[in-house]
Amino acid sequence: MTRPSGGRRWFFWAAFAVATMLIAGVVSSFASSSPDGLDSATLRGCEIVETGAGEELRGECIAQHAQEHPLTSSPLADYAVEGRDGTGGAAGVVGVLVTVLVAGGVFWAIARSRARPKSSVGE
Structure with missing residues (x-):
């Protein structure tokens, strides 16, 4: 089985990032504000x-x-930036970026901890 080349991998991640940002920034602005x-x-x-x-x-x-949620006054509450109308797309993009950064940091930390050689106790 052949592994994908570095160029293909970067193309995949770049296309994934563009698609994610389009969905978060553009498509989310068409979401209904009616109660779910x-x-x-x-x-x-x-x-x-x-x-x-x-x-x-x-x-x-x-x-x-x-009851009111403790984060009701947070900058991205109600899928808007600081409660302003028409900022749902920006809130979506910020949400995606924060999620990717947090998840990437967690996965990076796990990968680093597993890559370290384990020391033998009692040597």
Whole structure:
């Protein structure tokens, strides 16, 4: 079995990176902002009412017991950069980059630890 050449490997990773960034940056901007299935299920039995203080839930539903997530005020919360409309693509690209960096760092650390020769105890 032949191994792929270095050029082919780099071409694969470059094409993979371009495709990933296109999906994260462009396709994600077409995602629906409507509630997904989980949101819809947790709101079953409640009604969202606009008040002077904002939206309020009335009725009996699972969402009545929901609490704010600790990262609600983080820069990439709600799939947007600092809550600004139209920044979902940028948030997607940043999310992909962070995920690749963290996963790459973990895999690199594992590979390095396995590549080290094990010392014999008691020699």
